[in-house]
Amino acid sequence: MFSAKEIRMRGVSGCLRGICMVAAALLLAGGFAASAQTFRGTILGTVTDASGAAVAGAKVTVKNADTGLTREVTTSDDGSYVVPELPIGNYSVTVEKQGFRAGVVTALRVEVSQERRADVALPLPQVESTSDTLGGIVEARVVTNLPVNGRDYTKLIYLVPGVAGSPDQITDSPGSFGVFSVNGARGRANNFLLDGTDMNDGYRNDPSINEAGVFGTPATILPVEAVAELRVLSNYEPEYGRSAGGVINIVTKSGTNDWHGSALEFFRNNALDARNYFNQAGSPQNPFHNNQFGGSLGGPIAHDKTFIFLDYEGVREKGAEASTACVPTRQDITDNTPPGGINPVIANLLAKNPWPQPNLSGSCIGNTVEPVMPDNISLATPFSNRVDSAIVKIDHNFSKDNLLTGRYYFGDSDQSFPLALVGGGLVPGFNTATPTRVQLVSLSYVSVLTPSLVNESRLGWNRFAEGFFPQDRSFDPSTIGLNTGATAYNFGLPKIGVSGFAPIGADNGDPRQRVDTNWHYIDNISWKRGRHDVKLGYEFRRTSISQIFNRGFRGTLGFGTLSAFLSGTPDGGSQRQGNTNRNTFENSHAFYLQDSFRWTRSFTFNFGLRYDYFGVVQEKHGNFTNINPQTGAPILLGTAQLYQPDYNNFSPRSSIAWDLTGKGRTVVRAGYGFFYDAFSQDFFMGHLPFNSGFDPGPAYSGFGPNPISSAGANPGPLSSSTPVYGFAFPMTDAFGVDPNIRTPYMQNFNLNVQQELAKHMVLQVGYVGSNGHKLFRFRDINQPTQADITACDLGQSAACGGPGATPMIHDGSVPRFVGGPLDVFVNWQESSANSVYHALQMSLRINEWRGLTSTLNYVWSHSIDDASDGEDFVPNAAQPNDSRAPIRFNRGNSNFDVRHRLTWNYIYEFPNRKGDWKRLTDGWGINGIVSVQSGQPFQLNYNFEDDYDGSGEFFGRPDVVAPIVYHRRDPNNFMDLTAFAAPCSYPATGGDGFADTCIPGTRHFGNEGRNSLRGPNFRQFDFAIFKDTAITERLKVQLRAEFYNILNHANFANPYLPLFIADAAPNKSTAFPAGVGADGRSLGSLHLTATGDVGIGYPFLGSGGPRGIQLAVKFTF
Secondary structure, eight states: OOOHHHHHHHHHHHHHHHHHHHHHHHHTGGGSOOOSOOSSEEEEEEOBOTTSOBOTTOEEEEEETTTOOEEEEEOOTTSEEEEEEEOSEEEEEEEEOTTSOOEEEEEEEEOTTOEEEOOTTSOOOSSOOSOOOEEEEEEHHHHHHSOOGGGOTHHHHTTSTTEEOOTTSSSSSTTOSOOOEETTOOTTOOEEEETTEEOEETTTTEESTTOBOSTTOBSSOOOGGGEEEEEEEESOOTTOOSOSSOEEEEEEOOOOSSOEEEEEEEEEEGGGSOOOTTSOTTSOOOOEEEEEEEEEEEEEEETTTEEEEEEEEEEEEEEEEEEEEOOOOHHHHHHHOOTTOOOHHHHHHHTTOSSOOOOSSSOSSTTSSSOOSOOOEEEEEEEEEEEEEEEEEEEEEEETTEEEEEEEEEEEEEEEEOOGGGTOOOSTTOOEEEEEEEEEEEEEEEEEEETTEEEEEEEEEEEEEEEEEETTTTOOGGGGTOOOOOOGGGOSOOEEEETTSOOBSOOTTOSEEEEEEEEEEEEEEEEEETTEEEEEEEEEEEEEEEEEEOTTOSOEEEESSHHHHHTTOOSEEEEEESOOOEEEEEEEEEEEEEEEEEEETTEEEEEEEEEEEOOOOEETTOOEEEEOTTTOOEEEEEESBOSOOOOOOEEEEEEEEEESSSSSSEEEEEEEEEEEOOOOTHHHHOOOOTTSSSOOSTTSOSSSSSOOEEEEEOSSOOBTTBOSEEEEEEOOOEEEEOTTOOOOEEEEEEEEEEEEEETTEEEEEEEEEEEEEEEEEEEETTOOOHHHHHHHHTTOOTTSOSTTSOOOBSSSSSBOOTTSSOOSOEEEEEEEEEEEEEEEEEEEEEEEETTEEEEEEEEEEEEEESOSOSSOSSGGGTSOSSTTSTTTTTOEEOTTOOSEEEEEEEEEEOOOOOSTTHHHHTTEEEEEEEEEEOOOEEOOBBOTTSOTTSSOOSOBOOEEOSOOOBOTTOGGGSEEGGGEEOSSOOOTTOOOSSGGGSOTTOOOOOOOOTTOEEOOOEEEEEEEEEEEEESSSSOEEEEEEEEETTTOOOOBOOOSSOBOOOOSSOOTTSSOTTOBOTTSBBOSEEOOOSBTTTSSSOTTTSTTSSOEEEEEEEEEO
């Protein structure tokens, strides 16, 4: 095991051991193999004479205006030239040929993973005339100037056409682990690169920098002042792989021949913010303070030779989450003290004041044990977030043909947040604390072997270390006589629930922690021969994860009444036990070959093939366990490998780009290709299945070399001399993996037209489509069929306990493993899901026209699938309603489906004036982001206790019995629930609304379609105004004010796990305040209870909240 401190200490030592050994080898690798991803760019073009004839043998010199880097090539017989692997920046192109005057093209901006065409004597086209790669570019000027809440670069990705996600811009859909969806791909099917090397957390397949820690809060940040360019790619060429969705390629800034720097401070305070829609006037406003500060410096170490760039950014965030709750008063304790007095263990606990004293009038219980009174305390649970991030980059030109680049990123944070939505509480003192440390190292060496042959080698090392611990982790329960048997690692108060009162104790998922280490080596060769631009490469990745997952190890205790609590007599509780230290790894290889063939000056054909081998995920010490899907019995006890390798991952890709007029104004582009998707390792060791008490995957089971067991609470009174928990039995839930699981893949296809409307304006309109196959899903293969349910309900099956009992059936012929080791849920991971996506995408770009830079995007799209992830925080996102027919009954809108989305971002600088007031009137500008999108889908579910359909699963769906009516402008009456009914029949005399009074034999799977309902629409206008003032010739100060949701439009989150709950009494905490009637029909309406930023995302700094104001000052030179 490793401690929280080791999360930080293991980072640097692992880096030094590996990097120092291979750095020298990397420098010598210049003449060999090839790369998969480039973080540089290319300049290409054609040299012609006055008549338009090709000029062969001309000398082409490309020079970087910032660093002095110079490259020379010679034009081919057709007059064409290519200069690949150029660091991004500003370039000039000079062409010389005896008998001709020199031709010059200046102000060429080379961008990441993009070809810039420079035909000498012709203006630079604004359209992309040689490639069909889709996506979008966000340049440094846009990154640093647009109003982005929290200065989180991932929010800028939502400005690219085809990118979809939830309104909070934290996840692709409420409760998902994915960040965003790109052109119908899943939210965790993206590949993140920083300076061309791996920036992925292989555990979740999310970005290791800016990955959410607690409550959607980024655990670390990438300083936006360090970003030179951010590009999102889709339908990309074979040089890119690993993922089937988007490639997010981020290039950091480099030093230049001039010293440049910045210093900044951004400030947020709740005093400047509008009140949340649900925080009514008269109630205290949630306190919130956020400071983001930092600076950058870049310049030459040796002129024209060696350059350095440094950047640091820090975050200091604190606030409180307001809520109300019921806590016992002193009088309640006096009135409910048993005759023998308060149990000594409980007395010791109460002496530590686990509940704060009420500050509202009244008692929750009066003289009874049933909660009939309102909450009696107003809470402000504090939270905090400290982040420190730094980056250093060094570029060294050995000569004009040899460039070495090294970059190191360091991010460290400590977060403390309540986790009320996922099993924690809001009582202060029981937050979840999350220390996180992220480090990334990259080395790159470019060697120009000949004017037509360039090689680049890159090595990356990426470590993500994160832990989740209870805030009171130093508290030893035995000091108050609570004999839980927990070791020091699992210290902290057990999760204690007393009926009618706020729970105490931190989230029961703590403690857990992991260290994710990724090695990434790539090497490529770019070869120009005639009209062919050939590229070939090799890529290697190794992902290893060390994890401790002590979910439930602190234990739980439940008390049915306050009197039972005071007497120390629990009526339930449990504690997980065992060794959860697991170590998985995966080695992957890839090869590719591609050719960009310029058939004519106006027609380019791109084609190639990529091969990916994603290594089998293995457990170092053989701690995997698999099951027999026919019997539910465990097999392969203590194995290192769960499934067979998949060697069939060939990805052909092709595209065309046709300049219709030959003038670079109208270009038709089309493309088609296969794209395979890497496994995320949480599928095998990090699930959160809601139908299982613990089992997070086949790395943790009740059998094998390190079994996980569960102990129940002893029934007698708590005593320091008696263990709280009794004998531990092996966990009976199981999680298996199809041994023939295959690699998921997608087919992407598109057709689009780019049209230059004016010198600074380009319109793009196109169709984009994709379909996915062999996508991951999990389902319960032990779920009964409809026939089994009916037979059980009628008492016709010996495997049932009589009418109304949950059927214990595996399938129609084989009984469930009744009485054996596995007799409840058998979760099964398989590659059987499918998806399809269609979209119309339009984009209008204006580039630096009279001070205006603007991009307007509109996308109509429809994404359909039968599972939107292999697993998710929201259980219905992955597990089907009827596991026996997961495709037939679960094909519907994807979780991340957004039918309409419009974004507009702009930067406008007012023209300077002449006159005496110039210092006051010059330097003004505005910028902003407008986001409008239709609602995301959701569905109604009923909870486990009310098993209307008889399947025994945690969530099921009701019947739709009438047209569904929405009231979209009224969050308190968003949707009429009388259209829904329990999926069973009630007697004519009526029932009580619960499942146990359904007529035997009528229970069935509900007919409500998966994701058939549509959540609230979203509209937000973020705006900033700034003033640049020159202090000296080189020093400039900018004052700016940013307004998020400046119009204070009320945006609402999708209902979070809306449950079809049978509750005859009004209950403000449920989506069904009026309950279910005697005929099984739902009553009342569905309420929306949260704004977009707190639905399940990031309060205050997430998108979708009330108006917030941020003030900033920035110095630059």
